[in-house]
Amino acid sequence: MPTYSLALTLAITAPLLAPGYLLLRDAVSTPRAYLTDAAVGLTEAAPRALPQDFFVAVASHVVDGGVVVKVLLVVGLWLAGWGAGRLAEVVVPAAGLGGQFVAATLAVWNPYVAERLLQGHWSLLVGYGCLPWVAVAVLRLRDSGGGTGWAVLFWIAVAGLTPTGLMLAATVALTTCLAPGVGRSRRWCAAISLGAAVVGALPWLVAPMVSGSLSSSQAAGVTDFAARAEPGLGTLGSLAGLGGIWNGQAVPSTRMTLFALLATGVLLAVVVVGLPTAVRRPGARPLLVLAVVAVVAPAVMATGPGLAAVEALVRAVPGLGVLRDAQKWVALAMPGYAVAGAAAVATMARRVPRGATAAVCCLALVAVLPDLAWGVGGKVASVRYPAGWSAAAAVVNADPAPVAVLPQMSMRQFRWAGPAPVLDPLPRWVSAEVLTSGDLNIGGRTVPGEGSRAREVERLVLSGAGADELAAAGVGWVVVEGGSPKLSLPVAYADDDVAVYRVGGDRPAASHRGTMIAAHLAWLAALLAGAAGMTAARRRSAVH
Template identity: 70%
Template sequence: MTAPLFAPGYLLLRDAVSTPRSYQSDAALGLSEAAPRALPQDFFVALASSVIDGGVVVKVLLTAGLWLAGWGAARLAATVLPAAGLAGQFVAATLAVWNPYVAERLLQGHWSLLLGYGCLPWVAVAMLGLRASMSWGALGALVFWIALAGLTPTGLVLAATVALVCVAVAGQGLSRFWCAAVGLGAAVVAALPWLVAAAVARSLSSSQDPAVGAFAARAEPGLGTLFSLAGLGGIWNSDAVPGSRTTLFAVVATAVLVGVVVLGLPAAVRRPAAVPLLVLAGVAVVVPALMATGPGLVVTEAVIHTLPGLGIVRDGQKWVALAMPGYAVAGAGAVLALRRIPAAATAAVCCAALLAVLPDLAWGVGGKVSAVQYPPGWARVAAMVNADPRPVAVLPVDSMRRFDWAGEAPVLDPLPRWVRADVLSTGDLQIGSRTVYGEGRRARDVQELLLRGVDQNLLADAGVGWVVVESNGSTERLALPVAYTDEDVTLYRVGGSAPAAEGRTIVLIAHLAWLAMLVAGAGVALHHRFRRR
């Protein structure tokens, strides 16, 4: 699935952006006009890329997320449904890794979301362990997996939800109250980076258009929205869908995946530890389907206007990730459904069927998820800006770019993650014929100045130090002093400056609290494991 990424180069596909080096810029710490959607991810990648090439960091984390999803699903099946044995674990692992949700999020470039997705079965295993018997190892593991999933706000919400659902399981270990307290406490600490950044930068605004309809779950051919979601598909972006899901073959694929789950459901539902996960799976399918209806869109939009921090809920299909732990357990139960057939044979048929109905997930979703090389000029421009990190304005004005050297799919502008300076970005997103406006009001004002062709002094007065035109072969030039140019990118020196954002210290402390929890949780879990051995 990830082999093409391990060629030399960088992951650059839609929302996925990796660069040789990232920095602790104001934007990386969430101190910009935009809502802090990628914290503490940007902080962590900037920290890691100071030691290891940033492209390698992203590739490793993405691959680890998928590996953890399969391994964790097998561990969860062994914990909840031990009678299924190794055969059931194979089905659980295959179902968790080889499904439309993974394919579509790979194509959308949501590598950090997939890392959080991979943590979900581990969160369930850790919480179930705490409910079974008080263990410092399980406690440390729970804290670690919640922190790791918290690399993005969405991953954190997913992990906290799974943890709290598993509290409902009966057990003789840590009480429900204390299990819930530990789960919520870990989630709050993991949320500090984006909570503090949003408060300091005042970046959450109820005046923004939530564009809920543009991000609602989408029905696939031959399937309604509900059945598309039940088959773990239905992402809002029809371009980020594997080819096999764009025809009526999607009906067959959904029938196979749901069929494996339904086959094992009777065996799974008899295990009390599985029931909360199965209920969560049902809710994770039904609620996003309701959110995509007319009344659902109205309610969701009203909620986001009232509480702007809940803007992350608008992409309804991503919450289907919560179905994965329950689906994995039910899939493992499929090997117990046909008692006259050996479990190994049932597992082989189930795994082969799951693979066969989504053949284009192999080899980077048919080669679409692969490594690309930046043109040499990009590194030169980044080095010049980093030597004098003044605010940067960028043309063209769209947040998404199409580069001949990066493939057919659009990509987010890589420049903000490659330079120390503040890169002015509107965050505007074009979805079909509709423009979803972002929070970058200052960037929008500066770009209007650029498009009107104003002189250098006016741009400098507006706080612009550099202008970068990502030309992709264009020869059009601005009436500004040229610092560097080639066929791919042009850098203009303007000379303006702007004061650094306030609150960096307190936001850095919040990020370090998350990092400390991540390291401490891993340390406690590993120490207990080695002591037990």
């Protein structure tokens, strides 16, 4: 099963094996990253990328940052397939090896993976890959007590590379605690799951407390980030088929036509055929219920009343801005879908040989999403930075004072990076504070971010403010990406791709860095302790 899952993963990610960097929409990798204030959550923006930025910054001191990100992405998808097969083995053993192959195929080869790859959500896919392993770890505790809480701690910590991943993993863990069993009690399993989740969440729980970074401005984007209906399916049908991401540009070509209807029908047919067998398995029932909720809830959130309720909730509790992108929660359906897909082999066993059923199901799942192969039709591939970017970063790193950057919006397009917009790589490439507003342009409408100071500095720069005025505002450098506009400021470096202007201002470093570093180290300690505990438990088991 690990080999098959890796083969599926490499069939998707093969273009990333070439030299270069993952740079696509929200995915940004650079040769080196630094433990800046932003990397530990001390900014105006909500802590969306913690602790992933911390981890990549630390790891990039040893390995090239582009390699770190690409390896994590490949490992995440590999874990999804391998874990789904393992979950099928635990929950529906009657499905045999054929059922495990179906579960692995369904977990890796589906629209959710394709759309999140195109959106650049590599760290979310790492969390996604941990979900079946979380379910297996909790089921082992509930079933016989033979498992250990270390496995739960480890997998939740790995999923916690991003806040959404941790929330997904914690939800799967708590849901799986409801499965019947004669091992550890439900309360004990729930306590372990919640404890692991709290420790894993410390980086992004502590950040807003010390930086005051949460605001109600995220409510402005609720409608823009709602789940989207695909051709012939409607919102509910799109979500049931594991599609429906808010960004219509981050969608495989086959999902933009009525072929999406056929593809969804095939995926759901595999799941539905296995339901009669799956529902008879006690360990599967909580996961199946969770799958239904994971599909229906985002669909309800995309309705008029649902959008109004979510917007009101985000305004009342700014930290719940994470709910805006409702389709990402469909990931919670994957463990249940994988179990039901595996059970299809057992359901058909009386009429069709298991191997034949498994082969048909696997081939059908791949055939209805052919453009997931080779980097979603070549769209997810390695990108090479122009030499000027390294030179510009070196200039700033020699004197890491705060940086104002143009263009204004968070997303920009580079001729050398392909047709899709990308997040600005500069904040991850320099050891200085880069002022970013977080503003997004979606369908011609600006969704404001939380960076009010950056927005004020941008206005100063665009109004033609001189070096003295910008320095007084705490700006040390102005970087213009893409070659325009030209500014009347002292030039430190310039070429056709990027220009660096020296201003000379500075600003004291943010306070509470020690607190945030400690929060990240707590997450890292949980990760390492979980891994060590799992290893020790396996050795003891092998001895006995």
